[in-house]
Amino acid sequence: MADAPTTSRVTTGAAAAARVVLIGFALFQLYTSFTGMLEPLVQRGLFLGFSLGSVFLLAAAERTGWGKAPAFQWTDVLLALGGYWACFHVAFGNRRLSDFMVELGPLDMVLGVVAIVLVLEAARRTIGWFLPILSLAGLLYFYLGHDWITGAWQPPRVSTLTMIETVYASTETLFGYMTDMGTRVIAVFIVFGSLLLSTGATEIFIKLATLVAGRSWGGQAKVCTASSALFGTVTGSAVANVMALGPVTIPTMHRAGYTKSYAAAIEAVASAGGQIMPPVMGAGAFIMAEMLDIPYSSVVVAALIPAILYFMTIWFSVGFRARKMGIAPLARSEMPTARELLDPFTALPMYLPVMVLIGMLALDYTPTLAGVAAVVVLLGTLVVLRGLQCLVEGRRADLGATYVTLLRQILDGLYDGGRAIAMIAVLLACAAIVVKVLTATGAGVKVSSLILSLSGDNLVLVLILTAALAILLGMDVPTTASYILAAAVAAPIVVKLGVAPLNAHLFIFYFAILSAITPPVCASVFAAASIAKVNFWRVAGHAVVLAIGLYLIPFLFVFRTGVLMEGSWVQIAYDSTVTAIAIVAITAGSAGYFVRPLSWPLRLAMYAAAALLFYPAVWSDAAGLVAIATIGLVGLRREPPAAQATGTTAPLGRPRADAPLL
Incomplete structure (x- = not known):
């Protein structure tokens, strides 16, 4: 019982501090967006510092970190102070660290290690284990790989000083372009x-x-x-x-x-x-x-x-x-x-x-x-x-209360915004470590070469492997991180095979989005299942069936480029229309309904017709359209007379005639 008041004081104090800091952080971002960014290391150091420290401060306030005991909460407070200090040190020392001839001192080295460790831990608390473990493995490969690995995958030798300079005391990694x-x-x-x-x-x-x-x-x-x-x-x-x-x-x-x-x-x-x-x-x-x-x-x-x-x-x-x-x-x-x-x-x-x-x-x-x-x-x-x-x-007397309510809503929005920025910032910093390792060690090029060798330079196979990679990397991380990592590895390959850079990146981005609904780990499905209080796998199964057509759309970014607003208006209209009809056919096959309930043979025929439309050739487009029209005509001829009845509520399986078609 003696711990209860202490726990309450820690929680209340950390919550109040987090609210003040995050509201101030959001205002700082609005201010610099309006007046212009500060010097790179200053702006980025303050940005990551506010974010990194606030993740741990929020953990102390909400008792979601190491544990609920006051001692653990105080540990989170100390980690928060460490996060603020490590990044603000870069911001306030930007002139010295920007000097080409600078030599890092012991404090720089220590705070560099602190910043790296805290970024990994903050990312783990924010988005789970996958990305931090990948980042840690990358750092070990970068720092120790030359001594541990031989052969083609051996990275260059890196000293402790070079590693800290690259990851921490520069605009290359933690304070880089991400x-x-x-x-x-x-x-x-x-x-x-x-x-x-x-x-x-x-x-x-x-x-x-x-x-x-x-x-x-x-x-x-x-x-x-x-x-x-x-x-x-x-x-x-x-x-x-x-x-x-x-x-x-x-x-x-x-x-x-x-x-x-x-x-x-x-x-x-x-x-x-x-x-x-x-x-x-x-x-x-x-x-x-x-x-x-x-x-x-x-x-x-x-x-x-x-x-x-x-x-x-x-x-x-x-x-x-x-x-x-x-x-x-x-x-x-x-x-x-x-x-x-x-x-x-x-x-x-x-x-x-x-x-x-x-x-x-x-x-x-x-x-x-x-x-x-x-x-x-x-x-x-x-x-x-x-x-x-x-x-x-005529509510003049309510003016004061109205503006007080508005102020409270604005402060709530700033707090929520600052909190969301903090989560995104640690994700970007953690992903930046992986991307830097891939480029600095040449591992990205080696992975790209491996994908090319597995595919035999076949574009379709490369696209399939790229899609699988984006989904795999997105299994336990947000879309942004999945896209960054997959793009760093796979985008150069797709571009090398003749695909325009924007098309290649949108292809990867689309599949990174689909990773959120693709089992076995799919964050949005898990969130929806928890709200509905139903079995996760049932929701995931429905989601995959619902999204069958979505897994095919990105391939059209390569083979029907009109859907990306490329080419003449005729090509854009043609590609978009054919794709839309193909989507209708796929969804009809998945739902088992077109103009009437479809038997399994007709559902399979719908899938086949959609496949013809996804193949970019005039003959296949014509064949697919004819097949879909034929299935529709068959359905119209077999439409049961009862379907023409009217009413306010349709019995199961009997659509109302006065309702819109779609």
């Missing part, structure tokens, strides 16, 4: 998304999705799909989407008639797709633009049709299943009114910043400037409209 991308671009979008959600965007997104999808077959599931697409433009995170929307959408889909496991699978697959949904997409998209040295808008434009195809796959899949099961669309009484979605006091603060963001990205302003402009517009709009609403409604 950390730069985190502080320069990714952070401002995370803060924007957090502020948008803390001030009420979730409800607007769900209402907008309901208006778009509610009156179609499987409306409840399509609302989930559409809201995840809208939500994904803000968060760019599969698990964040699931945890934010799942508690609402999964029970709603279950009440409509879907099983809990299938409802959880829909949420998991739809949420994963948020990472490829423009205009924000996931953090990996910003890193892709940096790697390729192209405008971020180019990545957004190329990803637009693939994002539409992703959500179209889910849309048709749940629609066909709903018609097969007789799950009717939402009633008109359940639909939001246009007034709810166009009310300037509630909707304008949500729409206007996103429109500003999209407009500035389309005009090729830097993502940093576009992000901070969206934040300024959001805050300015909220301040003006919240006060104006009180005046219009």
